[in-house]
Amino acid sequence: MNPKSLSAHPAPVSVTRRSVLRTGAVGLAAPWVASPAKASGQLNVVLNQGLLAKLWIDELHPAFEKATGAKVNVQQSVTANMLAMLKTQRDNPPDLMQFSEAGVFLAAEEGLLRPHNAKNIANMAMLRPAFRLAEDFSAGVIDAVHTLYYNTNAQKTRPAAWAEMWDAANARRIAIPPITWNSGVRMVTTAAQIATGKPMKDAQYDLEAGMRHLAKLKDAGAVAYTGAPQAIQMLQSGQVPLVPFYGIFINPVLDKGAPIAPATTLREGLHGEVVGLNMPAKARNLELAEVYVNMSLSKEFQSKIDSVLRARSAHRDVNPSERTRELLGPGDNILYADWKFLSKNRAKLTDMWNNVFG
Amino acid sequence: MRRSELVAHPLERLIAIAGWGAMLFLLFPVVFTTVVSFGAGELIEFPPAGWSLRWYAHIGEIHRVGAAVLYSLLIATCAGVLATLLAIGVALCLVRLPVPGKAVIGALVTSPVAVPIVALGIALIQFFIWLGISFTWYSLLIGHLVLVIAYPVRTLVASLSLSNPALEEAAASLGARPLTAFFTITLPQMKPGLISGFLFAFLISFDNYPISIFLVRGALTVLPIEVFNYISQNFDPTPAAFSTIYTLLLALIIVWAERRWSIISLSVASEGGPGGKRSDR
Amino acid sequence: MTEAVAPLRQRSSTGLAVACLLGPAAVLLIAFYAIPFLRMIAESLAPANAGAGWMGMSLEHFDRLASSGRVQRAFTRTLRISGWVTLITLVISFPLALYLVRAGRTIRTAFLIALFVSLASSLIVRNYGWLVTLADAGPLNRLLIALGFLNAPLRMVYSEGATIVALVHYAIPFMTLPIFAALLRIPPSLSDSAASLGAPPWRVIRDVIWPLAMPGVFGGVVLTFALSMSAFVTPLMLGSPATAMISQVAAEQFLVQLAFPFGSAIVVALVLITFLIVVVFTLLVRKVFRAQV
Numbered sequence: 038m039n040p041k042s043l044s045a046h047p048a049p050v051s052v053t054r055r056s057v058l059r060t061g062a063v064g065l066a067a068p069w070v071a072s073p074a075k076a077s078g079q080l081n082v083v084l085n086q087g088l089l090a091k092l093w094i095d096e097l098h099p100a101f102e103k104a105t106g107a108k109v110n111v112q113q114s115v116t117a118n119m120l121a122m123l124k125t126q127r128d129n130p131p132d133l134m135q136f137s138e139a140g141v142f143l144a145a146e147e148g149l150l151r152p153h154n155a156k157n158i159a160n161m162a163m164l165r166p167a168f169r170l171a172e173d174f175s176a177g178v179i180d181a182v183h184t185l186y187y188n189t190n191a192q193k194t195r196p197a198a199w200a201e202m203w204d205a206a207n208a209r210r211i212a213i214p215p216i217t218w219n220s221g222v223r224m225v226t227t228a229a230q231i232a233t234g235k236p237m238k239d240a241q242y243d244l245e246a247g248m249r250h251l252a253k254l255k256d257a258g259a260v261a262y263t264g265a266p267q268a269i270q271m272l273q274s275g276q277v278p279l280v281p282f283y284g285i286f287i288n289p290v291l292d293k294g295a296p297i298a299p300a301t302t303l304r305e306g307l308h309g310e311v312v313g314l315n316m317p318a319k320a321r322n323l324e325l326a327e328v329y330v331n332m333s334l335s336k337e338f339q340s341k342i343d344s345v346l347r348a349r350s351a352h353r354d355v356n357p358s359e360r361t362r363e364l365l366g367p368g369d370n371i372l373y374a375d376w377k378f379l380s381k382n383r384a385k386l387t388d389m390w391n392n393v394f395g
Numbered sequence: 396m397r398r399s400e401l402v403a404h405p406l407e408r409l410i411a412i413a414g415w416g417a418m419l420f421l422l423f424p425v426v427f428t429t430v431v432s433f434g435a436g437e438l439i440e441f442p443p444a445g446w447s448l449r450w451y452a453h454i455g456e457i458h459r460v461g462a463a464v465l466y467s468l469l470i471a472t473c474a475g476v477l478a479t480l481l482a483i484g485v486a487l488c489l490v491r492l493p494v495p496g497k498a499v500i501g502a503l504v505t506s507p508v509a510v511p512i513v514a515l516g517i518a519l520i521q522f523f524i525w526l527g528i529s530f531t532w533y534s535l536l537i538g539h540l541v542l543v544i545a546y547p548v549r550t551l552v553a554s555l556s557l558s559n560p561a562l563e564e565a566a567a568s569l570g571a572r573p574l575t576a577f578f579t580i581t582l583p584q585m586k587p588g589l590i591s592g593f594l595f596a597f598l599i600s601f602d603n604y605p606i607s608i609f610l611v612r613g614a615l616t617v618l619p620i621e622v623f624n625y626i627s628q629n630f631d632p633t634p635a636a637f638s639t640i641y642t643l644l645l646a647l648i649i650v651w652a653e654r655r656w657s658i659i660s661l662s663v664a665s666e667g668g669p670g671g672k673r674s675d676r
Numbered sequence: 677m678t679e680a681v682a683p684l685r686q687r688s689s690t691g692l693a694v695a696c697l698l699g700p701a702a703v704l705l706i707a708f709y710a711i712p713f714l715r716m717i718a719e720s721l722a723p724a725n726a727g728a729g730w731m732g733m734s735l736e737h738f739d740r741l742a743s744s745g746r747v748q749r750a751f752t753r754t755l756r757i758s759g760w761v762t763l764i765t766l767v768i769s770f771p772l773a774l775y776l777v778r779a780g781r782t783i784r785t786a787f788l789i790a791l792f793v794s795l796a797s798s799l800i801v802r803n804y805g806w807l808v809t810l811a812d813a814g815p816l817n818r819l820l821i822a823l824g825f826l827n828a829p830l831r832m833v834y835s836e837g838a839t840i841v842a843l844v845h846y847a848i849p850f851m852t853l854p855i856f857a858a859l860l861r862i863p864p865s866l867s868d869s870a871a872s873l874g875a876p877p878w879r880v881i882r883d884v885i886w887p888l889a890m891p892g893v894f895g896g897v898v899l900t901f902a903l904s905m906s907a908f909v910t911p912l913m914l915g916s917p918a919t920a921m922i923s924q925v926a927a928e929q930f931l932v933q934l935a936f937p938f939g940s941a942i943v944v945a946l947v948l949i950t951f952l953i954v955v956v957f958t959l960l961v962r963k964v965f966r967a968q969v
Contacts, residue, residue: 081613087628110613113624121931129524215917217932260834261917265627276812293437391746395917406877414775417768421794424802484697509902509950511923514943518712541709598795605908638801645796659788
């Protein structure tokens with residue numbers, strides 16, 4: 038095997054610092070790297086792990102590569118890790134990162150992101166208002182709705198409220214997402230809703246009340262899952278029949294006949310979370326990135342958000358199809374959180390949660 | 396132990412049962428993965444309701460599977476070879492030469508095994524970015540090298556310390572130059588450590604996820620990362636089929652190498668040790 | 677490790693020899709392990725407010741370690757799990773190694789190959805397999821119920837137990853091979869003479885084999901313990917946040933909380949603790965068992 042042939046696809050940007058021969062190792066390595074000074078022709082994106090990434094890889098990347106002649110290099114990760122990636126790689130970041138509003142405010146405040154230039158991205162004008170986030174620091178591409186999923190063999194009736202998780206009859210049949218996931222934080226705000234009786238927009242600020250109420254689930258034998266593979270295994274086997282989960286991670290499988298279904302009407306409301314494409318502050322491939330964002334916001338691609346992922350699209354002209362409406366419910370009770378507040382308090386909330394469940 | 400005399404003894408029976416039991420436990424996940432890979436259903440189930448080969452055809456669906464395999468093989472082979480070569484020097488120093496602070500050096504070299512890999516990954520990526528070599532295949536190699544060098548060092552130290560220094564002295568007194576003595580006497584005595592050290596280093600590097608996840612980007616990717624990505628977005632047995640295939644291939648290579656060069660028998664036995672020849676018991 | 681060293685070269689050029697032999701490895705480890713690790717130590721000692729602390733250093737992150745319930749629980753849990761994993765692996769691997777010594781050449785080679793092949797298969801796939809095997813409706817529960825050992829399924833996954841099972845399985849090759857190699861060194865004449873003096877087989881094992889196998893046992897134990905202390909992927913896939921091991925907690929601090937100094941402090945503490953335990957264990961084995969390790 039000739040290593041040189043593999044270095045024909047080197048990582049793009051990093052090796053221009055050849056002049057910085059800080060160590061002999063770099064000097065020795067120099068001949069192995071064949072990349073040009075400008076990283077043209079390649080775009081590094083980090084997509085949200087799971088079916089979300091799959092959709093972009095299957096549907097957008099071929100079209101993008103054909104239209105621009107550039108190659109897309111993709112990595113998959115989750116919001117929490119992406120922020121760390123952004124921070125540790127701030128001087129050599131990826132070109133685009135796909136994570137939700139939960140991380141955008143924090144990243145923008147730390148100066149890790151740059152806002153999109155709406156003038157260069159035509160399709161941003163076609164976005165529903167809710168999807169233009171944080172003064173255009175994020176271009177929302179999909180609404181990752183989070184709701185209670187259940188195994189249809191083990192649970193015959195569809196849950197009608199989040200509060201059912203606290204029923205004595207459901208002890209040891211429930212799971213909750215980890216606090217490291219954004220949905221874990223939403224569970225606390227929903228618990229606050231239930232405990233205080235206030236509507237979501239007010240209750241979400243009372244995190245202590247939420248935590249106290251959520252803690253009761255621990256005695257009820259709730260399992261906190263650590264990642265998607267566990268949650269999927271729980272739902273698919275009926276091991277734990279009631280699992281809060283993101284629709285975009287699982288809806289396509291439902292169409293293949295898995296015995297899993299979403300609770301589409303929950304009294305306290307479903308959890309909406311806008312996921313967007315975000316540009317790191319020191320990213321280099323601006324033009325290519327803007328093309329990528331524009332294509333992701335196009336009507337053609339956005340209608341796949343509906344037809345493949347069965348989720349709510351960001352494009353104002355793409356309305357949910359029938360099957361999507363089945364899985365999403367009437368859509369009039371999807372609630373969004375104040376992530377500016379929640380991300381500021383996340384560290385404190387995480388400690389509180391860990392003291393109970395960790 | 397004279398097998399013929401004691402084999403009927405209950406203790407010997409117990410040991411045999413324990414041995415076979417341990418082996419069955421060890422092989423269970425491999426068997427499990429293989430069985431599951433032939434399942435006909437859309438989801439992973441054991442035992443499967445029906446049988447099918449379709450997931451083997453599906454392996455190509457794993458994102459960038461070809462590139463991942465090539466990079467993984469490249470990194471693992473280089474890491475294995477380089478780690479073993481470097482470890483030779485370290486082991487010789489630790490065992491044969493009067494170096495002060497051996498215990499400390501030994502502990503330092505083998506300590507990467509105990510450090511949380513996550514921490515190493517984070518520390519290294521920041522360092523590589525600062526150096527300007529981030530996300531290249533050789534920076535990934537360096538990360539793997541640091542991690543796996545501990546294994547050949549251990550096995551070589553074990554090999555060397557159980558071999559006989561008197562032979563080298565004899566060679567020296569017969570006029571052999573140090574380098575000659577090394578290649579004709581010492582190196583063969585180190586063979587067991589070399590082989591098992593290389594195997595450990597290669598296999599651990601090949602399957603490493605935590606350190607790779609921090610050090611890759613762009614065109615660079617490795618097998619465990621693509622498998623994990625696949626498992627997070629598909630629920631079918633394709634990863635089981637894939638793992639079965641490459642495990643089988645690696646097993647065949649090891650078996651062939653055993654036939655040709657007796658590497659496995661040699662990896663634990665040794666010609667010059669105080670116990671004498673063992674491989675023909 | 678033999679103390680009677682036989683120099684490969686004349687004493688006067690020993691220094692040069694050491695430099696050549698250790699050099700490359702030292703460069704690698706200093707540049708890409710020691711330095712990043714030292715930076716991590718520095719980060720763990722950096723005060724949260726620049727300028728505070730003594731000479732620019734502060735132990736506040738370590739203070740926080742001591743007062744954080746989660747970190748403490750994770751440390752005790754990690755020590756406990758590592759202890760169990762090491763013990764159980766030893767109990768499984770020692771008889772396996774004993775058997776390998778007695779087995780015929782074909783079986784021995786086959787088993788040895790199996791040990792390496794076990795390492796070759798994907799850990800992620802294996803762990804997912806454990807998740808399915810140990811599930812409530814999985815094959816193990818079904819088997820135990822069918823055999824009458826259980827009335828209802830036992831919840832095994834998302835627990836310490838599942839993590840221990842998977843870690844034991846992972847560690848078996850690392851424990852078995854050093855012990856086996858050490859057992860091979862033992863001359864059969866020793867056990868034969870013991871037997872001819874009237875010792876029953878179990879006494880031969882206890883009084884002759886076990887002490888002589890100690891260097892191998894020691895190597896396997898230390899390696900297994902270290903692997904278990906730093907385990908990450910396995911507890912992540914098989915446990916729950918309530919059973920998180922210290923690597924996961926450190927990872928959370930780095931990746932989720934973005935609290936790099938605190939995360940660094942956790943890592944430093946973990947390495948120190950592991951190092952201490954290994955040193956104490958080494959001294960114990962040397963003094964009590966009088967083994968050369």
